[in-house]
Structures are given as structure tokens and as C-alpha cells.
Amino acid sequence: MSTNQIIGLVVAAIIIIAGAWYLVKPHGDAMMQEGATATSTDMNDMSGDMTGSNTSGDGTVTTSTTTTTTTIPQPGQPVTITYTSKGFSPSTLSIREGTVVTFVNQSNNPMEVASDPHPSHTAYDGTTRAQHCTATGPTSTSVFDECVGVSAGGKWSFTFTKLGSWGFHNHLAPNMTGSITVLASQAASTTTTTQVKVNAQ
Numbered sequence: 001m002s003t004n005q006i007i008g009l010v011v012a013a014i015i016i017i018a019g020a021w022y023l024v025k026p027h028g029d030a031m032m033q034e035g036a037t038a039t040s041t042d043m044n045d046m047s048g049d050m051t052g053s054n055t056s057g058d059g060t061v062t063t064s065t066t067t068t069t070t071t072i073p074q075p076g077q078p079v080t081i082t083y084t085s086k087g088f089s090p091s092t093l094s095i096r097e098g099t100v101v102t103f104v105n106q107s108n109n110p111m112e113v114a115s116d117p118h119p120s121h122t123a124y125d126g127t128t129r130a131q132h133c134t135a136t137g138p139t140s141t142s143v144f145d146e147c148v149g150v151s152a153g154g155k156w157s158f159t160f161t162k163l164g165s166w167g168f169h170n171h172l173a174p175n176m177t178g179s180i181t182v183l184a185s186q187a188a189s190t191t192t193t194t195q196v197k198v199n200a201q
């Protein structure tokens, strides 16, 4: 009997020691996994740096695109700004004086283009909306105010003759905004000046 009890105690001790060792072992593995995770994070950081380098490469391309955007349409060239549920596109652009800009409503809501600030619309010609709008439209073609909303598919054209930067908005959705910069038409003279300098040298 006592021999069996001793054997039983030894077996129990072995089970307890084995169990304790088994509980400790996963903890050691977890620490090793943490070390491995740290290594992966370092590799992720390296790929992040590589992505940064790629962005620099893309930055050069973006510079070229900016140059294209700077190209200003000639006064005789029609310019179109579309209006959708996301707003005006393009929302900012530069044109020469005398350029006709056509606003096209491609949204499902009415569009009523007007000079800033809302709601007075005084910036472009100094008169208020009450002064320069009638029930059927603006009092003259020099008023930068559509005055009457057009539904989906409708459009409105305006000829910009005043130099400066003119903010505008949809009077029926004033958070939809844009800005047009009107520049003097003197593109050709700049090129002529450059050619004279080259000939002098």
C-alpha cells in the first residue's frame, strides 16, 4: 500500500511539474513573438520610407501638372464650369478679361450662380442683389448674378470684364463656392520681350 502511495505521489509530482513547465513555456514563446513583431514593425517602417521616396517621384509629376493648370485660356476660348452635388468644377481658375464662362448645372438641384458675398452679392459690381436682380434675371449683362435658379441641365453664361479675383457661390446652396481670377489680356507681349533679350546676347 505504501509503495503504491509513493508511486502515486511521484506521478502526481511529475504531472504538477510538467503542468507548471507547460504554463511557463507559452509565456516564453509569447516573448519571442513580441520580438518577431518588433522586427516586422521595423520592416514596415522601411517600406514606409520607400513609399515616401515614391511620393517624391510623384511630386515631380505633380509639378508638371501644375504647369498645365497654369495655362490660361485665350479670351475667345469658351470655358465651362460644371455644377454637381459635389459643387463647382473647376472651383478655381484663371481667365483673361473678356472670357465667356458657362456654368452648367449637372446636379439634381437648382443652380443660381452669384458673386460673393452671400446674400448681398455686392463684390463684383458694387450693387446688391435687391438692386441688380429682377424676377426674370439680372438688370444688365455686366451683373455677375444669375438672379434666377436653373434646374438640372440648365446653364448660364457670363462674360468677365473686370480684373481681379471674384468669389462666387450657388445662391440656393451657399456652401458651394468657387473663385475666378480675371487677368489682363497681354500674353503675346511677354513672349516678345523674351525674344528681344535673346537676340541682344
Ligand SMILES: [Cu+2]
Residues within 6 Å of the ligand: 114, 117, 118, 119, 120, 121, 169, 170, 171, 172, 174
Ligand atoms: Cu447668395
